[in-house]
Amino acid sequence: MKICIDPGHPSEVGEGTRGKKLTEMRAAWLVAKRLEVLLKAAGHEVKLTKSSEKEFVKNRKRAEIANAFQANLLVRLHCDSEGGTGFWTYFPDRQGTDSTGKRGPSAEIITACKQRAPKFHAALAVGLKGTLRDNGCLSDTRTAVGSKQGALTGSIWSQVPVVLVEMCVLSNAKDEAFLLSEAGQDQMAKALAAGVRAVG
Template sequence: MSRALLILLLLLGSLGRAQTVCIDPGHPSEVGEGTRGKRITEMKAAWKVALLLKAKLEAKGVKVVLTKQTEKQYVKNRDRAATANKANADLMVRLHCDSAGGSGFATYYPAKQGTAQGRTGPSDEVLAMSRAAAKVFHAKLAAGLKGALRNNGLKTDMQTKVGAQNGGALIGSIFSEVPVVLVEMCVLTNDSDDRFMSSAEGQDRFAQALCDATLAAIKK
């Protein structure tokens, strides 16, 4: 088989492949069960939004894999990354809620390698792909949530406590072999954010914004 024909066949095969997204509803993991507001826990908020996002993406023809099968299933962060890797996901979307001061949402991505559990990562290729995806992703996410929640911007893993402790990347990023972003959907210790995220309307709006952001990032 000629080299030109082989390249053509590979291109045709990639065009026909359904795009895959890995959704990672945060917690419980080795870092605990997450934060909580007065009305909803981080674990429940991430799970509910993840299921809504899954349905919306599948309706657009995207193959979706989840890193856990029940809300309270314990999965280590390195195993969450392994699920995305095994699926050869076009993007891994990690869902969390914050408990810091202030309010609003933010998107995080690995801008440099970190080291944890004997591994240094992610690769330079994953860093570059994550950066490119995150820029498109956050712009679309912000547009979808305008007027609903405060936009805290696009940030890097290094700007998180755990990421800084690891030298630059979160554990889920370190073990990821695919582009990865993490969304802090709101600050649950803020009463307004908690009220938004605990409502069916708020959850659906956030899931729709995530869907639009994900589709833009994978160019679906």
């Protein structure tokens, strides 16, 4: 399969959230690079949306990179900042409209996301069981941006199946400690790779 990995931020919405020691940008990049190695070792073609940790890429461009690559799945990596703990998977279950008036994704992509996201999340949850709380596989509309637009901007522009993973809550000390550790990064990458396998 062709897998596009999108380490979130910096983008037009900022550099992302941060904990006391770890930034969302850093966490997403470290996990993305580990995931890239695992997926290539498993025989997948892999494309990252960034060539360096601090490269600025707009959310529309991130989707366009996955589209041009003709990815079988776009995996977007983020960390949350709100209260609570644990991880989530989000996916588009309806069309949205962004600030430019662009509507998307297509009905075909929405159907594919509805089929693949729950399988991806179930495998991810098995891989993270006992370490982080499973907060479920939810619609993009449950996010701040998605609730206003109907879908996340990266989903609206995506012409390939897409999931967004909030890997942890960086404002939670235990969550941050988990993703700050090499063992935690490794476990997260392996769990994400299992998610990819589950939709293959």
